[in-house]
Amino acid sequence: MTYDLTEEELELSAMVREFADTVVAPQAYEADRTHTLSMDVVSQMGELGLFGLPFPEEVGGQGGDYMALGLAIEALGRVDQSIAITLEAGVSLGAMPVFRFGTDAQRAEYLPDLLAGRALAGFGLTEPEAGSDAGATRTTARRDGDEWVIDGSKQFITNSGTPITRFVTVTAVTGTTQTPGAQARKQISTIIVPNGTPGFTVEAPYDKVGWHASDTHPLSFDGARVPAENLLGEEGRGFANFLNILDEGRIAIAALSTGAAEGCLEAAVDYAKSRTVFGSALSTRQNAQFTLARMRTRVHTARLAWHHAARLRDAGKSFAEAAAIAKLVAGDAAMDNARDATQIFGGNGFMNEFSVARHYRDSKILEIGEGTTEVQLLVIARGLGLT
Template identity: 65%
Template sequence: MTDFLSTGTLPDEYAQLAKTVRDFAQTVVAPVAAEHDAQHTFPYEVVAGMAEMGLFGLPFPEEYGGMGGDYFALCLALEELGKVDQSVAITLEAGVSLGAMPVYRFGNEAQKQEWLPQLTSGQALGAFGLTEAGGGTDAGATKTTARLDDGHWVINGTKQFITNSGTDITRLVTVTAVTGVSGDNREISSILVPVPTAGFTAEPAYDKVGWNASDTHPLTFDDVRVPEENLLGERGRGYANFLRILDEGRIAIAALSVGAAQGCVDESVKYARERAAFGQPIGKFQAIEFKIARMEARAHAARAAYYDAAALMLAGRPFKKEAAIAKLVASEAAMDNARDATQIHGGYGFMNEYPVARHYRDSKILEIGEGTTEVQLMVIARQMGM
C-alpha cells in the first residue's frame, strides 16, 4: 500500500473501489441528500444500498461476513461519500469504526460470531456509548455504572451524542461503565447491550446544526440487565481499549473531512465557471482563482496526511501522532474550505439548496467529534515528548 505515497497513484483495487463509491455517491446519495437534510430523516434507502455494496464490511475478514479489505479501503469510501453528504459518510464511519470495530478488536470468538455478521452486512447498526454530560473530552470521568448481580451486569447512567443509537436497525450499543472503584482509581469496562433491552432508552433525537440526516441520541440506562459474558474485552480495560479505537477512528474522520474539503472545491470550481459577473466567469478573477487554489492545496495536503497515517497503521507501526495530525489538518481544511466555498457562492452559498451551505453547517463538528482540535494538539505534543 505504501507505494502510492511516492507515486501518487492508487493501486487498481483501491482505485476501482473509489470509483464505484464515487458513482454511488453521485447517482444515489446526492439526489436525496438535500431532502433528508431538510426533513431531518435517516436515509434508510441509502444505507441499504451501502449495505448491498458491502461497505459496512470493508475492513473485516470474510469469515465474519466482511469483504476482506482493510481500513484504508474504508477511508477511501468515506472520502467519496463525504464529498456529497457528510451525514451518510458518518453513518458508515460510526457503524464500522464505533459499532463493529470494538467487537472485532476486543471481542471473544462467541461475541464475534454473534455480532459481526449482522454489523458487517449493514443489516444492523451498532453504536458506542462513551460520551457523558460531564465527561466529553474527559471520557475517563465516566459516571455510568455497572455492577454484577446474579450473573448479570446491571447498568445505570446516561450517555450523550451517540451516533446510530436510535435507528430502526440499531441492534447493539457498547457502553463504557465504571465496574469497580479502588481508592481514587475507577475501573472502566465495556459492556455489550443488545437493542432492545429492558431499561435501555434512546431519548428523542437532537436538533443539530448539521449532520441532520445522521441519527444521534442521548441514551438512558435504567437498571439494564445483560449477561455477565457481555463484557467486551478485559475487565477494567474499557477506556484504554477505546483509546485505540479513537486512534483508528481519527484516520477515518480525516478521510471524511478530506471528502468534505474536496466537495467544496469541486462545487466552487463548477460555480466559478458558470457564474458570470462584469462580462466574464467569476473564475477568471484572480481573487476567486487564488481562493480556489488554496482550497485545493488544503484538500491535497490533508489527503496526504491521512494516507500517511493509514499506511503506518496497516504496516503495524505506531501511528497515534500521525492520526492526530491527519484529523487536525483535515477537519480544519473542511471547515476552511466550507467557509471559502460559501463566500465564492455569495448569496447562493447561504441557501440550503446548494451543497456548500450544507457543508458549511456540517463541517464544524469535524473539529469536535472523536477528539477536538485541542485534543489533537495535545496528543501531537505529548507524542513529541512535551
C-alpha cells in the same frame, strides 16, 4: 493524482464515487431538510460491502483495510457527510470493537449482520460530564449474580436509534483500582446493551446544527440488566480499548473531512466557472482563483495526511500521532473550504439546497467529534516529548 493507490484501491474509490454521485447526492438535500436517514441508502451500502471493508473474509468482511474504508468514506463525504458518518460510525464504533475485543460467541452473533449493513450499532462513550475527559465517566455497571446492572446516561451517540440499530456498547465504571501511595482510579469496562433492554431508553433525537440525516440520540440507563457475558473485552480494560478505537476512528474522520473539503472545492470551481460577474466569469477573477487554489492545496495536504496515517495503521506500525495530525489538518481543511466555498457562492451559499451550505453547517463537528482539535494538539505535543 493517484497518491500511490493500487489498482484495486482506485477501482474501489471510483465505484463509491459513482454511487455517491448517482444514489447519495440526489437525496441529500431532502434528507437534510427532513432530518431523515435513508435506510434504502444504508441497505445499498451494505450490498456494496462497504460496512465490511476493513474486516477479514473469515468473519464476513471484504478482506480490506483502513485505507479501503477511508477511500469509501472520503467518496461519500464529498456529497453527504451524514451518510459518510453513518458508515464511519457503523464500522469504527459499531463493529470494530466487537471484532477487536469480542469473544468468538459475540463475533458470531453480531458481526454477520453488522458487516452486511443489515444492522447498526452505537458506541456509548460521551456523557454530560465526560467528553474529552473520558476518564470522568459516571455511568456505572455493577455485578448482580449473572448480570450487569447499568445506571447512567450517554450523549451524542451516533446510530443509536435507527430502525436497524441492534445494540450500543457502553463504557461504565465497574470498580476502582488502588495503587499504593496514589489516588484510586476508576476501573472502566465496556458492555454490550441490546436495544429494547428494560431500563435502557433511547431518548428523542437531537436538533443539531448539521449532520441532519445522521441518527444521534442521548441514552439513559436506569437499572438496565444484561447478561454477564455481554462484557466486551476484559473487565477494567475499557479505557485502553476505546482509546485504541478512537485512534483508528480519527483516520476515518480525517478521510471524511478530506471528502468534505473536496466536495466544497468541486462545487466552488463549477460555480465560479458558470457565474458571470461584471461581464466575465467569476473564475477569471484573480481573487477567486487564489481562493480556489488555496482550497485545492488544503484538499491535497489533508489527503496526504490521512493516507499516511492509514498506511502506518495497516502496516502494523505506531500511528496515533499521525492520526491526530491527519484529523487536525483535514478537519481544518473541511471547515476552511466550506467557508471559502460559501463565499464564492455568495447569497446562494446561504441556501440549504446548495451543497456548500450543508457542508458549512456540517463541517464544524469535524473539529469536535472523535477528539476535539485541542485533544489532537495534546497528542501531537506529547509526540514532541512535551508533557
